Amino acid sequence: MATKSSFVDVDADSHFPLQNLPYGVFRIPNCAEGPRPGVAIGGLVLDLSVVASHGLFDGPILSNSDCFQQTSLNKFVGMGRPAWKEARATIQKLLSYDEPTLRDNSSLREKALLPMNSVEMVLPIVIGDYTDFYSSFYHAKNCGLMFRPENPIPPNWFQLPIAYHGRASSVVISGSDIIRPKGQSHPVGNSPPHFGPTQKLDFELEMAAVVGPGNEPGKPVDVNEAENHIFGLVLMNDWSARDVQFWECMPLGPFLGKNFGTTISPWIVTLEALEEFACDAPNQDPRPLPYLTEKKSKNYDISLEVAIKPAGEEQSSVVTRSNLKHLYWTLSQQLAHHTINGCNLRPGDLLGTGTISGPVPESLGCLLELTLNGQKPISLNNNSTRKFLEDGDEVVFTGFCKGNGYKIGFGKCSGKVVPALP
Incomplete structure (x- = not known):
């Protein structure tokens, strides 16, 4: 059953409702492309590299940033709380029940939202220490x-x-x-x-x-x-x-x-x-x-x-x-x-x-x-x-x-x- 807050079907017992939106890094098995950042929503992963490449991060901090084209989250996490808040607000809006950008664009939705069981999670950060x-x-x-x-x-x-x-x-x-x-x-x-x-x-x-x-x-x-x-x-x-x-x-x-x-x-x-x-x-x-x-x-x-x-x-x-x-x-x-x-x-x-x-x-x-x-x-x-x-x-x-x-x-x-x- 879909939550009232998101157009994505999120089970009531899921760890990943719209209120959460945790960050990770994933790769697609048997795909030549490398790892990329994502956000969990229900049983899906939102590919942030796709969101970024379509110009949907349009705020003053992230609009010209390549932080979501990286193979780890290090660049993004190093940008600080203003960037984190801007990203969270944008992602929540894109996944919300009343926002048509992803909801009504089947081609973009297919590229951006991937079944979690179809991807392989990797270390989300390069750990220096x-x-x-x-x-x-x-x-x-x-x-x-x-x-x-x-x-x-x-x-x-x-x-x-x-x-x-x-x-x-x-x-x-x-x-x-x-x-x-x-x-x-x-x-x-x-x-x-x-x-x-x-x-x-x-x-x-x-x-x-x-x-x-x-x-x-x-x-x-x-x-x-x-x-x-x-x-x-x-x-x-x-x-x-x-x-x-x-x-x-x-x-x-x-x-x-x-x-x-x-x-x-x-x-x-x-x-x-x-x-x-x-x-x-x-x-x-x-x-x-x-x-x-x-x-x-x-x-x-x-x-x-x-x-x-x-x-x-x-x-x-x-x-x-x-x-x-x-x-x-x-x-x-x-x-x-x-x-x-x-x-x-x-x-x-x-x-x-x-x-x-x-x-x-x-x-x-x-x-x-x-x-x-x-x-x-x-x-x-x-x-x-x-x-x-x-x-x-x-x-x-x-x-x-x-x-x-x-x-x-x-x-x-x-x-x-x-x-x-x-």
């Missing part, structure tokens, strides 16, 4: 209790958003297989470390901010202006090997095996689309230093879900439900802290939130927490259990906000575990 934060109080507390019960959360965690710099080359698009990694695990007694495939492969339920305009080296971003440097959000699975690589090298404990694979969802949901779902962030005590103190400290009420689908099974099992609103350190604080030493961010950089855990057992954001590091297996719908992920398991993240009669969603972020290489 990737930083992963550690911004969930519940995740930090739960992990600390397992590995440092005498001091679960170090005092400095409450003073600044802790993060590490990851490898952008390891970020892949949803649907990519994840090869079980190998590494060194903790030695037994006086023996040397064991080398082999991880036995504790885990998911981490995260989201990530896509950086828009960057900042010049040496010029930090004010925390109250940081929103203008965030284009939008994606779902992110930061896969982790809990028993290899960093078994006693890191102050956070022997559970951090990173940098072999990170999966993101293909659609970037803009902050404009999420604005109506903004909510108050948790109270921060002690009060942050001035450079982290926001006039209005907010998160977004985004429901998040993780399901595991074992190999050969038709049915998946939901293993956790959480929400972005549980973050202790906000997206703006993360970005402001990242730049406070003069570090320059660039369009397309990715800032992960860290694992998003909630306050109840059903809202824990990784198997490390859900199973108490493998001591308490969880049950799946097919009567099997999991301490950690097995080969063939497909992990699927979903996320959405529920509006008045519609959803603002992210689609899905999925990856299947395949055996380690010989």
